[in-house]
Amino acid sequence: MIGASRNGGGRGxxxxxxxxxxxxxxxxxxxxxxxxxxxxxxxLGPNGSGKTTTVRMLTGLTEPSDGTVLHDGRNIYGDLVxxxxxxxxxxxxxxxxxxxxxxxxxxLVGRLRELPEALLEKKIVSLxxxxxILNAADQPISSYSKGMKQKVLISAALLHDPDLxxxxxxxxxxxxxxxxxxxxxxxxxxRRGKAILYSSHIMESVExxxxxxxVLHRGVVVAxxxxxxxxxxxxxxxxxxxxxxxxxxxxxARTASDIADVAAMRA
Amino acid sequence: xSSGPRRLLTAHFLRRLIDDDLISPNADxxxxxxxxxxxxxxxGLFVSVIGSMRYLFNPYLTPGVASLSALFDHFLYTAAAMxxxxxxxxxxxxxxxxxARDASVLxxxxxxxxxxxxxxxxxxxxxxxxFAAALNLVPSLIAPALMVSKLSVSFLQLLALILTQGLVxxxxxxxxxxxxxxxxxVLQALLGRTLFTRVAPVVQAILLVSVASAFLLLxxxxxxxxxxxxxxxxxxVMMAPPLWFVGLQEVLTGDILAELPRPTGRRMPPRIxxxxxxxxxxxxxxxxxxxxLAATAVVKLTAVTVIALVLFAWNNRRMEAPPPAAATARWLxxxxxxxxxxxxxxxETQASFFFTLQALLRSPQHRLSLAAxxxxxxxxxxxxxxxxxxxxxxxAAAFTAGVLAIQPVLIAALLIGFRHAVRVPxxxxxxxxxxxxxxxxxxxxxxxxxxxxxxxxxxxxxxALIPFYAMLFTPRDAVGIALCGLAGGLAALEGMFLGYTKMxxxxxxxxxxxxxxxxxxxxxFIFFTYQFAHRERAAxxxxxxxxxxxxxxxxxxxxxxxxAVKRRTVRPFEFDEMPEPPTQRLGLS
Numbered sequence: 001m002i003g004a005s006r007n008g009g010g011r012g013x014x015x016x017x018x019x020x021x022x023x024x025x026x027x028x029x030x031x032x033x034x035x036x037x038x039x040x041x042x043x044l045g046p047n048g049s050g051k052t053t054t055v056r057m058l059t060g061l062t063e064p065s066d067g068t069v070l071h072d073g074r075n076i077y078g079d080l081v082x083x084x085x086x087x088x089x090x091x092x093x094x095x096x097x098x099x100x101x102x103x104x105x106x107x108l109v110g111r112l113r114e115l116p117e118a119l120l121e122k123k124i125v126s127l128x129x130x131x132x133i134l135n136a137a138d139q140p141i142s143s144y145s146k147g148m149k150q151k152v153l154i155s156a157a158l159l160h161d162p163d164l165x166x167x168x169x170x171x172x173x174x175x176x177x178x179x180x181x182x183x184x185x186x187x188x189x190x191r192r193g194k195a196i197l198y199s200s201h202i203m204e205s206v207e208x209x210x211x212x213x214x215v216l217h218r219g220v221v222v223a224x225x226x227x228x229x230x231x232x233x234x235x236x237x238x239x240x241x242x243x244x245x246x247x248x249x250x251x252x253a254r255t256a257s258d259i260a261d262v263a264a265m266r267a
Numbered sequence: 268x269s270s271g272p273r274r275l276l277t278a279h280f281l282r283r284l285i286d287d288d289l290i291s292p293n294a295d296x297x298x299x300x301x302x303x304x305x306x307x308x309x310x311g312l313f314v315s316v317i318g319s320m321r322y323l324f325n326p327y328l329t330p331g332v333a334s335l336s337a338l339f340d341h342f343l344y345t346a347a348a349m350x351x352x353x354x355x356x357x358x359x360x361x362x363x364x365x366x367a368r369d370a371s372v373l374x375x376x377x378x379x380x381x382x383x384x385x386x387x388x389x390x391x392x393x394x395x396x397x398f399a400a401a402l403n404l405v406p407s408l409i410a411p412a413l414m415v416s417k418l419s420v421s422f423l424q425l426l427a428l429i430l431t432q433g434l435v436x437x438x439x440x441x442x443x444x445x446x447x448x449x450x451x452x453v454l455q456a457l458l459g460r461t462l463f464t465r466v467a468p469v470v471q472a473i474l475l476v477s478v479a480s481a482f483l484l485l486x487x488x489x490x491x492x493x494x495x496x497x498x499x500x501x502x503x504v505m506m507a508p509p510l511w512f513v514g515l516q517e518v519l520t521g522d523i524l525a526e527l528p529r530p531t532g533r534r535m536p537p538r539i540x541x542x543x544x545x546x547x548x549x550x551x552x553x554x555x556x557x558x559x560l561a562a563t564a565v566v567k568l569t570a571v572t573v574i575a576l577v578l579f580a581w582n583n584r585r586m587e588a589p590p591p592a593a594a595t596a597r598w599l600x601x602x603x604x605x606x607x608x609x610x611x612x613x614x615e616t617q618a619s620f621f622f623t624l625q626a627l628l629r630s631p632q633h634r635l636s637l638a639a640x641x642x643x644x645x646x647x648x649x650x651x652x653x654x655x656x657x658x659x660x661x662x663a664a665a666f667t668a669g670v671l672a673i674q675p676v677l678i679a680a681l682l683i684g685f686r687h688a689v690r691v692p693x694x695x696x697x698x699x700x701x702x703x704x705x706x707x708x709x710x711x712x713x714x715x716x717x718x719x720x721x722x723x724x725x726x727x728x729x730x731a732l733i734p735f736y737a738m739l740f741t742p743r744d745a746v747g748i749a750l751c752g753l754a755g756g757l758a759a760l761e762g763m764f765l766g767y768t769k770m771x772x773x774x775x776x777x778x779x780x781x782x783x784x785x786x787x788x789x790x791x792f793i794f795f796t797y798q799f800a801h802r803e804r805a806a807x808x809x810x811x812x813x814x815x816x817x818x819x820x821x822x823x824x825x826x827x828x829x830x831a832v833k834r835r836t837v838r839p840f841e842f843d844e845m846p847e848p849p850t851q852r853l854g855l856s
Contacts (some may be wrong), residue, residue, distance in 0.1 A: 061699060081707030095696035099629035103623070105700075111618030112704035117608065138597065140629075156700065170808055 010072045012036040012195040013058060013164055017067035020053050028053050028219045030067075035195040037163070040186055042227070043121035043199040043240030046247050050219040051199050052092050055168045058197065059089050071164065085113070088162035090170045092199075098142035102133060102152045105141060106159060113160045120159070120246040121132030131178070154182070165189065165196045171205060183209055203240040213239065217247040272378055273386045280390030283363050284311055304401050311405035319344065319413035327539040328525035329416045331547035337414060337524060341516050343489045345390025346408065346509035348403050348436040350482040351441035355398050357478060360471045361631065363391065363451055365583045384583045388576070391448070399440035407433040415524070419692075424523045435516040437524070442508060444570050445473070445575040468631075472638050479642030484649060506738075511567060514560020521557065525550055611718055615706065619715025619771060626693040626772045627723065633688045640684020644677040651676050651796070670739060671807075672800035674732050674752040679759060679796050681724035683788070686763045689716055689771040702842050703774035710834040716771040717764055725756030747812030751803050754819035763827035768838045775842065 015033040019026055028050040035041045045051045056062035058069055062079045076083040096105055103124055110120040128134040131151040133144075141149060150173045157165060167186070171179045175262045179202075186209045190196055200206050206213060207227050215223040223230055223246055230242045244252070285300065318340050322328055356363070365387050373383055411428035420428075455463045481488070527732060529535065529543060604621070611620045627633050651672035692698055705712070729752040737745035806815035 001527045059703065061702065081705070084703050085706070091699060093696070095699065097626075097694045097700075099693075104411055104625060108618050108622050109700060109704050111614040111621075112701065112706070114614045116704065117614070117617075120614075136584070138600075143520065 003051070010037050010163065010195075011041065011070075012072070013184055014070040014073075015054070015058055015090065016070070018054060018057050018064050019066040019071070020050070020057060020062065021065040026065075026219060028057070028216075031216070031219075031221055032224075033058065033197070033214065035164070035197050037193045037195045038190055038195040039212065040190045040198055040210045042206035042213040043197055043216065044201075044203075044206060044213060044243055045216035049216045051216055052168055054216065055092075055166055055197070055199055059087060059166055060084065085160070086163040088157035088158045088160070088165045090150075090153045090165075090167045092168040092172070094134065094146060094153055094173070096141045096149055096152065099140060101138045101140055102128060102144065102148070103137040105152055109156045110159050115160060123159055124155070127158065129156060131181075134255070147175055147178060150174055151178065162196060165194055166199075167196065168199045169201065170198075171202055179205065203238070203243060207239040215243060215246050222246050273382050273389070276373075276378070276383060276386030277393065280387050281393055282707060284359055284394050286391060296500075299601065306855040307398075307401040308405055311402060312409065313345075314347075315413065319410060320510055322414050322417065325417070327536065329535070329539060329543035329546070330418060330524055330529060331543040331550060332547075332549045333414065333418060334521065334524040335546040338513065338517070338550075339489055340410065340414070341432075341513045342509055342798065343485060343568050344403070344406055344432065344436050345439040345512045345516070346485050346489065346507075347482070348399060348441040349443035349509055349512075350478050350485065351443070352395055352399050352440040353403055353447050353478050353705060354475070354482060356395060356444050356447040357471060357475050358635065360467070361452070362454070363448060364579070371747070380584070381580075386582070388579055392444075392447075395440065395444040399437060399444075403433065403436040404627075407436060418524070420523065420527070422526060427520050428523060431516055431520040435512050435519070438510045438515070438568055439509060439563065442512070442564075442571060445568070445571045446508075448575040449571050450474070452575055452582055455582045456578050464654045468629075468634065472634055475635070475638040476642045476645065479639060482753040483642060483646035485680045487649070487653065504605055508567070511560045511564035514557040515564040517554065517557040518561040525554070531571045559832075590693070593646045598820065611712055611715065615711035616715040616718070618801075619712040620719050621692070622770060623689070623719035624723070627685075627688060629721070630693050632691060632816075633693070636688045636691065637681070637684050640680050640687075643684075644680030647676045647680060647796075648673040651800070668797065668800045668804050669829065671748065671803050672796055674729065674736075674748060675755060675796040675799040675803075677728050677732075678752060678756045679792055680761055681728065682720065682763055683755070683792070685720045685724050686767075688768070689720075689767070690774070691776050692774060695775065698773045698775075698842060701770060705773075708834075708837050709768060709840070712770055712836075713764060717760055720759055720760055725753060725760060729753050729756065744807060744812075747816070748803065748809060749807070750816035750817065751812060754816045755799055758823040758826060761823055761830060765826065765830055765833065769840050770842070773842070774840070 008009045012261060013035045015031060018028060018031040018033070020028040031050075031054055033041070033043075034050070035053065043051055044053070053062065057064045059065075060069070060076050060083060061112055063077070071083050071086070074083075097108075100108065105119065106124045106127070110124065112210065115123070123135065124137075128137050128151075131154070132149050133151050136144065136148060141152065144152070150170065154167075154170055157167070165186075174182060183205050186196055186198060190209075190211075198206065198210060211226060213223070213227050214221055223242070225233070226237045227242075231237065231239065234242050234245060236245065319765065321336060322333065325332070365384060408429060411432050412425060415425060415428065415530070450470070451467075454466065458466060525547070529540075537544070607620065608617060611617050629635060652669040654669060731747050732752070733745050733749050735745075736748045740748075803812070803815060806812045
């Protein structure tokens with residue numbers, strides 16, 4: 001168990017009372033997040049609910065207006081660099097250096113993280129091969145598809161064997177096979193003691209891999225429990241139905257019909 | 268097909284050319300355009316007024332002298348319009364065709380490909396025309412008026428001079444624009460899309476350096492060309508395209524000045540009359556060339572326009588995304604990587620070293636910075652040779668300060684460009700990756716960038732100049748000069764980065780206060796490079812070049828120690844420091 005020894009006794013990631021205001025408008029309010037080693041927390045919410053803002057606060061890329069982020073009981077802003085050494089992060093948007101190749105990008109990240117050259121080379125080749133993009137390893141990223149970029153991002157997040165993984169819609173652009181691999185990968189990493197925050201729109205993935213689910217709506221946590229408990233409490237068969245009841249204001253079928261009507265309008 | 272979609276697309280392409288290809292996407296478009304427009308208009312006004320001094324302050328300006336002097340001015344305005352427009356066209360090189368973005372966004376729309384291509388072409392022409400108008404409007408109105416202010420010229424004649432100048436500089440600008448477009452078109456048609464994708468950045472860089480150097484050298488070239496014009500044996504110089512358009516201008520309105528009535532009797536002193544007669548004879552001698560040059564201008568402009576237009580249509584006949592750029596040969600990458608890792612040991616320094624090389628050589632805006640600094644360096648080297656040789660004419664030919672100044676001038680210009688380039692983010696949106704992965708101290712990153720800078724901007728120019736100095740002097744002298752250049756370059760590089768605390772290529776870009784820094788930087792550049800050349804010359808003449816190189820090496824080591832001491836304590840910096848909003852100076856934000 002590679003990760004277990006490093007995570008032994010760790011308290012994982014904790015965000016308490018996280019609030020973010022832009023020009024006095026709070027986009028996230030009083031959010032509490034706890035991710036323990038070996039846990040996968042699903043983080044759900046509709047577009048614009050504040051998921052990515054929370055994720056950026058938890059990674060230290062955006063400073064909260066109020067609240068604290070602790071890793072293993074220590075405020076991450078006390079030593080942001082030490083925290084990031086143990087963090088693997090896949091952002092929502094696949095922003096990469098377009099003039100680098102996939103291999104060069106991973107070399108850059110690996111060297112910045114001071115991985116030994118031989119180990120880095122071995123890891124890069126293995127990860128690219130396992131993700132099925134080794135044949136494009138030396139092509140510039142600008143020529144990559146969205147899914148290929150996503151695979152590079154996931155590989156970069158795993159290169160240094162982090163204790164904590166924050167994945168913001170990591171399945172974006174991936175094909176069905178890759179999504180299945182990702183789902184199993186998350187379960188396997190959690191089994192090895194990693195703390196994982198998994199933000200996603202795919203309810204099925206969240207339901208399968210997450211031990212607990214948090215639902216964010218308009219910047220506020222509206223549910224925080226295991227998916228089984230949530231289904232039981234709200235008397236629904238699926239997480240999708242729970243999510244719909246918590247955050248979907250209008251009848252989707254009605255909205256869809258209205259959209260079709262607008263599309264069919266004639267002068 | 269209605270013109271609606273084409274007009275809309277033209278506006279869209281035009282806006283994107285300005286927003287994405289010319290101005291940084293993060294900059295305020297209105298502010299940047301106002302600044303560029305104001306800069307072009309003021310430049311035109313400044314050059315027109317300065318250039319007209321010799322007409323305004325000449326107490327005995329005669330038609331003969333005026334027509335001869337006008338040749339110099341006409342060449343300057345025509346060449347400036349041509350090279351500046353060509354430069355602008357080269358700056359938006361990637362936007363000169365229907366590209367991948369257009370293919371992916373517009374390819375799915377129910378619009379004919381030819382409509383899209385026509386709109387793109389119209390946008391390009393409008394873009395170049397707007398620039399040419401901003402650059403040439405003021406000189407076209409003011410320069411002819413100031414030139415003839417002391418001569419008896421009627422209003423209609425003045426109007427003809429103004430209109431002709433406007434027409435000719437516009438044609439010259441069009442030639443500069445279409446020539447670049449034609450070169451690009453010919454290359455793409457001959458090489459095919461895949462090979463063109465590989466070759467295009469190199470061609471763009473070569474053309475940028477050549478045209479920028481030509482633009483910066485214009486004042487020197489203009490005076491030489493106007494002299495050469497009067498010497499029949501130097502007519503090869505007249506192969507220069509700006510001269511074709513000067514010929515056209517002289518054909519159209521040259522006789523207005525040349526045939527003005529001369530003052531007679533006591534109103535013209537004999538000395539002035541003699542000068543006028545001499546100038547009139549010289550102008551008459553040159554005049555026989557004008558019809559041929561004018562015809563060449565019209566024919567070549569037509570030809571280059573047709574070629575550019577036809578090849579633009581041909582190369583863009585299908586909307587398709589360009590093929591992916593080819594990968595670097597693996598053996599080359601591995602070989603270089605292994606060698607570099609021997610010299611650069613620490614992983615973080617390696618990361619920065621390789622990333623610096625990759626960003627400088629592959630990122631379009633960084634290549635542009637370096638092409639501009641290389642052009643400036645080459646121009647300054649030419650000036651250095653001219654000035655250094657002129658002041659030492661009485662002395663022995665060996666070791667003139669001008670020739671020795673080439674090396675420090677070139678290295679200093681490149682290092683200034685490099686120092687600027689490291690502040691510009693390689694890709695702003697991708698900076699998060701470095702931010703998340705770095706280990707809290709910039710020292711090793713800056714060290715990696717400096718090694719890459721030393722390799723590209725000190726070692727490469729020094730090595731490239733060894734054969735030149737070996738031919739000029741002796742191989743031993745060339746080695747001595749190289750050692751001095753190497754040690755001096757390393758010391759300069761170390762000095763330039765003493766106060767640099769940010770992460771190279773990975774922070775937001777905050778423009779420096781150029782109003783203060785540019786004059787200081789320019790005079791420091793002149794002072795230090797010439798001081799270096801003079802001291803190097805003294806060392807070479809006394810046979811102590813090795814000692815001079817050693818002194819510089821000690822200076823380099825001392826600077827490194829100072830740098831290491833300064834960086835022992837980590838100084839905080841902002842990754843995402845954004846440019847101040849344009850309203851800040853007005854106190855509105």
